[in-house]
Amino acid sequence: MKKIQIFGLVIVAVAIGIIISTAGDASTYVNFSKAQELASSGDNESIHVVGKLKKNTSGQILEMDYHPEIDPNYFTFTLIDNNNVAQKVVYKSTKPQDFDKSEQVVVVGKMQNGTFAAEKILMKCPSKYENGKLETTEATASKS
């Protein structure tokens, strides 16, 4: 076997390793029921849940709490997933500035003790400049 062939094999092996590891790190989009299921089965991976904020008929957001004067790093709200399951979400960081205006929210995190602990929040806000088009913003509870 020529050296170049061995070399090629090694590269292919590394590439396959990368793909497998990427697949392992990749997260999935699920709903809250599934998230609960995963958590109770001991799965500790972070997942994505897409949902809408709980609002009353006049469009006001319900069950949202943020008191920066008490703790600037504690924000909770209720998210309703696509199966209409409502779930309390705790985000241990500052409330994202444009949160109130977002129409659709993606939370990344996992279920913990009956609440969803979010590490990251992705928001889709209606933009008044682009008719019908959505803009995405992102917030992360960073530790850096």
Place this chain on the structure above:
Amino acid sequence: MIHTTIGSAGHLLVIIAFVSALVATFAYFKAGMANTPVDDLAIWKRFARVTYVVHVLAVLGVVFSLYWIIGNHYFEYHYAWKNSSLSLPTGYTISSFWQDQEGSFLLWIFWNVVLGSVLIFTNRSWEAPVMTVFALVQAFLTSMILGVVIPGLDVKIGSTPFLLLKEVMPDIPVFKMDPNFIAKDGNGLNPLLQNYWMVIHPPTLFLGFASTLIPFSFAIAGLWTKKIQEWIRPALPWALFSALVLGVGVLMGAYWAYETLNFGSYWNWDPVENSSIVPWLVLVAAIHTMIIARKNATALKTSFILTITTFILVLYSTFMTRSGVLGNASVHSFTDLGLSGQLLVYLLTFLIVAIGLLAYRWKSLPSDEEEVSTYSQEFWIFIGATLLCLSGFQILATTSIPVYNKIAEAFGTVLNMALPADQVGHYNKFQLWFFSLIIVLTGIGQYFWWKRVGKDKLQALYNPLLIALIISAAVITIQGVKDIQYIVLLTTSIFAIVANGTILFNIARGNYTLSGGAVTHIGVALMLIGILFSSAYTKVVSINNSGLMISRSEEFTNNDNKENKENITLWLNKPEKMGDYMLTWRDVRVEPRSIPEYISKSWVDIIENDFHAVALRDIVVNDKKYYSKGDTLEIFPENFYYEIEYREPSGRVFNLFPRVQINPRMGGIVSSPDISRKLDKDLYTYVAMVTNPTAEPVWSATENFTASLRDTFFVNDYVAILDNVVRTDSVEGVTLGEGDAAVKAIIRVLDNEHEYIITPSFVIRDRMVARKPEVNNDLGLRVQFQEINPQTGQFSFAVNTTQRDYIVMKATEKPLINILWLGTFVLVIGFLMATIRRFKDFIKMRDKENASINKNREKIKAQVV
């Protein structure tokens, strides 16, 4: 009046540009074919050149038209209305040119035109085949801004920037009332992009993207004309140029993010960021294989593959960022303009043509008879290039996750894959090891290259290795680096600096023009060290230790909240301890256009939906009076700066001004950091949350207090004392005439550390009573003097309270970040040296060849005569 001419002209010119690009492609193709009769060759070539000149002029005309529309504020055009406004300073009208998709395509087209023209003039012998590829690319790019609907088929090709507002949004009610309606002002440029980096970053990045076409065209031309080795010499300097420009463009974007976005860093592994770094990594790998390709057949084949891959990756990233595939995954990506199909055709065309041509010629490419020795320079450079590609592959594999979902969707399955939850961790996990290996190889590779180290001569490497280990040990001990992966990266980087430094020292004594490679490698190693310390050893300074967060609720006490308590709340003018610093939020400031400094927001009254403000007092900055009270001044209405005073233990005081923008385009409020730069670290501060500076305070219901002199009462939980009521001669905002009388109350309010004096006034004027309330933002209080009761000697006051203004801020220290910027400079200098050297090399060879051709011709002539 609607300026229809310029738009029609622009649209027509786009069509001309598109058609001329197609014609030029065909003509250059004919001129490049070997089976074209010799007599026709010159004709085809001249014809091709003429059509290309037409194309160049048409493109310049399109650029001019669009700029004319934006620069003259023709808001009847959708593009101008959407992306610019009257208040935009000139510098930023340039950026509004490429804020939207069509404009950025146009920027790309423009650079290609410039580069193509340069190539025609510098490289006559390669003109026909290279320009065929160029013109074809131009045809594809101009089709993106064509904006024509094919009749009958109902297929739209491209999206033109020359549409009128009326044509884009015909349903707006105003057009029913007035079909000739022209908007008075535009939407303006996203304030986040109003930054000088956003004026120079996009053109640089697009020049980088555009220039990757040159090595690709040479590679294709080489395959086509069977000059399978000769293409490298003219392509190499351009590949270096491209890597230089693209690299600088990417780094400018990173620096802009560091200065402007509040994710607190220069790199976020965002899909859009990734899609520009991956082609760069592959391009750098291609440069390395090109350098050895003249001697090594394996490297020649690899050079073909990598040069082609670089360009295909540029197309792929264009597809990803512009087709809307990343809509869910990235902050930066554009929304879909309906061009995704067209982009896909573009991508697939070049992919298939390039692979087809390469496969067709593969057998005729030379092969190595002998094995490459493990002790040869080629071997080590080859490994380095491979690692660069694997690093790029890993980034690409993850970034493409949204694409997998789309592909699965097309086949009817649902994948539901999402990007890794901890993206930064995911990428770092791989890239840290890749780069540790790559940086070691830069040192070894250079040694093999210059020192002719070979079998049995490895001892030349011992000295740099020893020196590097000693230095690393010292740095690890002093800086307290404990994690094994960081120790590895640090040691390997230091080895690279020592090894490349030794080489640099040795060859610079001989001929410094050859040292570009060593300089570049040192730059990369410095960058890695800077990245390592500034990101892995970022220290959060703003630990919340105010004691305020102690709450009775279980969630607060139960959880391991401690870890995340990294923001602190500041109240106006109330000092708070943070780490070693004493912090006080002093003021909110605004940015006047004609004064070099920020001024207090309370000095001016900002006119809503305008970029003017009225001075509420004389505006004096640095002993210079700029405006008198009542003057109108221009400001940047979106920007608010939060003055935060830092008091060091030594007593030294400095201020930082993190910015908050009221930015409806980004959904509301956007905050940007301010950075205190020191030699060994940056102190990075941003406000994560503020009371909206433009919102009117919400006042509580009025409470009435009646008090005698020296009485004490409670307002908003503060103790207040009515000290005195005195006669006054001047009341702000009221002109007192003769016979008018005014008094003011002196109310002392006691806070924990401070005493505040509030002085509401009571004016009797023309037998009318005027009451001038006073607002104290520090306390969130508004007090109005209501009544004086002469019988009882009592005074009554109306008091409203509001939420006191607060900010939530975060501060971090980024150690040794200057090494990253220093490394960037060194890298740029190294690339420049290498590029210049290879250009000189190419020109020398070209002139030599031309001279010999001319000599031959003269000989032939002489013989004929």
